[in-house]
Amino acid sequence: MASITLNIDGQAVTAESGQTVLEAARAAGIYIPTLCYHPDLPPAGQCRLCLVEITGFRGLVTACTTEATDGMEVRTDTPEIEHLRRLTVELLLAEHPSDCLTCSANLSCDLQKLAAELGVDRIRFRRTTRSLPLDDSNPFFVRDPNKCILCGRCVQTCRELQGVGAVDFVERGYATLIEPSRGMPLGDSDCESCGECVVRCPTGALAKRDRRQPTRRVTTICPYCGTGCSLVLGIKGSEIVSVEGDRESPVNHGRLCVKGRFGQDFVNSTDRLTTPLIKRDGNFVEATWDEALDLVARRFAEYKGDAFGALSSSRCTNEENYLVQKFARAVMQSNSVDNCARLCHAPTVTGLGQAFGMGGGTNPLADVEGAECLFVIGSNATSAHPVAGAILRAAARRVPLIVADPRKIALVKEAELHLPLRPGTDVALLMGMARVIVDQGLHDAEFLAQRCENLDAFREALADFDLDRVEEITGVPQNDIVRAALTYATRKPALIIYSLGITEHSHGTDNVLGLANLALLTGNVGKPSAGVMPMRGQNNVQGACDMGAGPGAFPGYQSVADDELRAKFERHWGCSLPPEPGRPEVEMIQAALEGKTQALYCVGVDPAFTVADATRVQEALRACEFLVFQDIFLNGSAEFADVVLPGASYAEKDGTFTNLERRVQRVRKAIEPIGDSRPDWLITCQIAQRMGASGFDFDDPSQVLDEIGQLMPSFAGISFDRLDDGGIQWPCPGPDHPGTPRLHVEKFNTPSGKGRLSALAYRPPAEHADDDYPFTLTTGRNLYHFHLAMTCRVPGLMAIYPEEEIMINPADADELGIRTGDRVAVSSRRGRLIAKARVTDMVAPKGSYMSFHFYDTPTNVLTQQALDPVAKTPEYKVTAIRIEKADNGG
Numbered sequence: 001m002a003s004i005t006l007n008i009d010g011q012a013v014t015a016e017s018g019q020t021v022l023e024a025a026r027a028a029g030i031y032i033p034t035l036c037y038h039p040d041l042p043p044a045g046q047c048r049l050c051l052v053e054i055t056g057f058r059g060l061v062t063a064c065t066t067e068a069t070d071g072m073e074v075r076t077d078t079p080e081i082e083h084l085r086r087l088t089v090e091l092l093l094a095e096h097p098s099d100c101l102t103c104s105a106n107l108s109c110d111l112q113k114l115a116a117e118l119g120v121d122r123i124r125f126r127r128t129t130r131s132l133p134l135d136d137s138n139p140f141f142v143r144d145p146n147k148c149i150l151c152g153r154c155v156q157t158c159r160e161l162q163g164v165g166a167v168d169f170v171e172r173g174y175a176t177l178i179e180p181s182r183g184m185p186l187g188d189s190d191c192e193s194c195g196e197c198v199v200r201c202p203t204g205a206l207a208k209r210d211r212r213q214p215t216r217r218v219t220t221i222c223p224y225c226g227t228g229c230s231l232v233l234g235i236k237g238s239e240i241v242s243v244e245g246d247r248e249s250p251v252n253h254g255r256l257c258v259k260g261r262f263g264q265d266f267v268n269s270t271d272r273l274t275t276p277l278i279k280r281d282g283n284f285v286e287a288t289w290d291e292a293l294d295l296v297a298r299r300f301a302e303y304k305g306d307a308f309g310a311l312s313s314s315r316c317t318n319e320e321n322y323l324v325q326k327f328a329r330a331v332m333q334s335n336s337v338d339n340c341a342r343l344c345h346a347p348t349v350t351g352l353g354q355a356f357g358m359g360g361g362t363n364p365l366a367d368v369e370g371a372e373c374l375f376v377i378g379s380n381a382t383s384a385h386p387v388a389g390a391i392l393r394a395a396a397r398r399v400p401l402i403v404a405d406p407r408k409i410a411l412v413k414e415a416e417l418h419l420p421l422r423p424g425t426d427v428a429l430l431m432g433m434a435r436v437i438v439d440q441g442l443h444d445a446e447f448l449a450q451r452c453e454n455l456d457a458f459r460e461a462l463a464d465f466d467l468d469r470v471e472e473i474t475g476v477p478q479n480d481i482v483r484a485a486l487t488y489a490t491r492k493p494a495l496i497i498y499s500l501g502i503t504e505h506s507h508g509t510d511n512v513l514g515l516a517n518l519a520l521l522t523g524n525v526g527k528p529s530a531g532v533m534p535m536r537g538q539n540n541v542q543g544a545c546d547m548g549a550g551p552g553a554f555p556g557y558q559s560v561a562d563d564e565l566r567a568k569f570e571r572h573w574g575c576s577l578p579p580e581p582g583r584p585e586v587e588m589i590q591a592a593l594e595g596k597t598q599a600l601y602c603v604g605v606d607p608a609f610t611v612a613d614a615t616r617v618q619e620a621l622r623a624c625e626f627l628v629f630q631d632i633f634l635n636g637s638a639e640f641a642d643v644v645l646p647g648a649s650y651a652e653k654d655g656t657f658t659n660l661e662r663r664v665q666r667v668r669k670a671i672e673p674i675g676d677s678r679p680d681w682l683i684t685c686q687i688a689q690r691m692g693a694s695g696f697d698f699d700d701p702s703q704v705l706d707e708i709g710q711l712m713p714s715f716a717g718i719s720f721d722r723l724d725d726g727g728i729q730w731p732c733p734g735p736d737h738p739g740t741p742r743l744h745v746e747k748f749n750t751p752s753g754k755g756r757l758s759a760l761a762y763r764p765p766a767e768h769a770d771d772d773y774p775f776t777l778t779t780g781r782n783l784y785h786f787h788l789a790m791t792c793r794v795p796g797l798m799a800i801y802p803e804e805e806i807m808i809n810p811a812d813a814d815e816l817g818i819r820t821g822d823r824v825a826v827s828s829r830r831g832r833l834i835a836k837a838r839v840t841d842m843v844a845p846k847g848s849y850m851s852f853h854f855y856d857t858p859t860n861v862l863t864q865q866a867l868d869p870v871a872k873t874p875e876y877k878v879t880a881i882r883i884e885k886a887d888n889g890g
């Protein structure tokens, strides 16, 4: 960028071309007061505090909106300017309540600070403070319109950063106010409770309800979704009393969603597990750690080999996942270890692994910024990955956004094109788009020739996907399929973003391969802002997979069946290891029903409620001979346990999480483990040590990460010391390697080095709506909840979204005589439950949608265990159901 030189208050200042006078002055250390300006927002020129005099300009101008130019002469401190600034502040104060000492913004209020800086010691005008009612309809913060100085930062934040537009200016002149959309209280408006406006409000007009002040702060990573936002926990004693976004983070740049900012109460919840429990005569009794660990070690020793299985958690750290799989393999001699990715993103690992040779997202989130086209499919990002969703919403104002989703999700409002495909018909849509691209000659012939393989078979497979057939299968009009294909193929670079709407199918791997096909066909991979981005669900689902918490591969996707690789692990771990892949999660459940899996070690998972066909899972857990559950709460599955071990939450331990961009980030201990709980890594090590195993004598998780680096080439250069500055994206093969923001730049990681196109055939979903079960249910997350165990312990989130809802289209609701709020009975071939109806055209006629966040509405009693044949992920997204109005609560 070109440099310019200007003169500010007699000082020569060098600035970058395009900077405003305010930015140039601030960079040179010259103070200009501001109120409406915020570095995250476009300048609004609203408050007029930043007035300056510029030679050649008529009158005074606002420095925040005036571009600095070469040779410009600026005065920031003339008597006239000082007078006007004081006058402005006086006028604001005349309208402002004077309860500074008791105001939540006392000492942090920008107006208060400015008054002091400008020496405003009296107000010469008649005081005209307003007495408008407080808006306390939001559980996390209060809006006091009397303290509002109409700077507009909240309006801009909500519109520009969040893409929501929940608040705006209303009325004119002295009557001007900021109000929530449609004049309703904030709690009933479109507000998503992200709190971003509260953070930027310069006065106490928007203030958090919880006014406790921390005595220290610890930077760590959000425990909810795979976006991996960095947050700063404010601690007082042993409690988290505040949460701020980390402005230094390359992922979220200080931004947080409602769960990250306000959803941490679960850590200090009074019903945390604080002591080990052993079941005696059908009841849990408290036990010492020695008693519990001795019992677990003794009983586990009876089930070595095929009879043992371990389920590890995407909520736990990389180090903990590594240790669980090491324990299963090295101590228990079983490869039957899995993690909750099996229920969501395992097809990402298998699909992207097959096409690109590596199961990780190809690009950093920051690449959304440079993309010329965004294709979002099966990803309700504004609810499931809200900060990433807000970034997408903002980008959609600049470039075409194509959304493929059976529902009218929030992103559809911003989209140029919505493809409302029938659930489970993704392969037909994606191959149909590919056919259009090839037929119209829009494929990247050079990229295909040089970097791809299997083109002939792929072309042949396209013959089955003429647009008549594709329209018939998907329900998407042909013209829209063509428009989507042309936009994606011609607006380069293009990014594909997908999530569980793609993976949770009986053909999830094929769906992922269909996306990889599109990227390869158009050369949209291995380049900045071109690639395929799986939005990994939970905070560390990427890491749990990377760490080998799966039945077929050691850490780093190194096959257990490969003699050479197995020998490497045997040497390092000092033991022999079983060569046959173990059972994935759903097969472990089946094996338990058949008496083959007899002992289970469940760490931070709740299979009785999260695995499809939950009633059957509960039978399987009952059938196991010895069950150990390790968690921070007595979760729903724990009732089946023989021993319950109290783990520590993310805030109570050190370690690393890996986000959806493959970024390994530091999780830092902020408080001591609650009660007598212990970090999961330590518990696993202590069980192993009591069983006489060596190789589990770690003093802290940094040593575990060092061991991971010795065995996993893509982690060889990653250590705690190197992660302080925003984390590192794997592969990072050496201590001097900076990490890899983009994959496949030179070549793919496949044996041939080429990207592999797939000749896909369309397979319908495993279950269809019929006369008995005429609706198709899809399941997913909602904005205010994540895990049953965590968000249901956050009173504010429960106040906003207290119970499960089933979405029903208005036409169907009319036919069934159902209105929003009615109780309805929902049944499938496997189970039945009662839920509250929400009538909305977000779902198509004969479609329906539920989340899975509530114990008293266990959605997964309805879902089925039809599995993707490669990834073994259940088909959560397509369940045939019946909906009936429930009488007397059902």
Ligand code: SF4
Pocket: 147, 148, 149, 150, 151, 152, 153, 154, 155, 178, 197, 200, 201, 202, 203, 205, 206
């Ligand atoms: S509520 Fe706060 S941020 Fe919004 S206009 Fe008023 S003072 Fe500015």
Ligand code: SF4
Pocket: 157, 158, 162, 164, 165, 166, 167, 190, 191, 192, 193, 194, 195, 196, 197, 198
């Ligand atoms: S909390 Fe978030 S969504 Fe609500 S008004 Fe503020 S910025 Fe908008």
Ligand code: SF4
Pocket: 222, 223, 224, 225, 226, 227, 228, 229, 252, 255, 256, 257, 258, 259, 260, 261, 384, 385, 386, 387, 388
């Ligand atoms: S977007 Fe995800 S990681 Fe970020 S604050 Fe929200 S829940 Fe946490």
Ligand code: FES
Pocket: 033, 034, 035, 036, 037, 044, 045, 046, 047, 048, 049, 050, 051, 062, 063, 064, 065
């Ligand atoms: S800071 Fe420039 S007008 Fe408000």
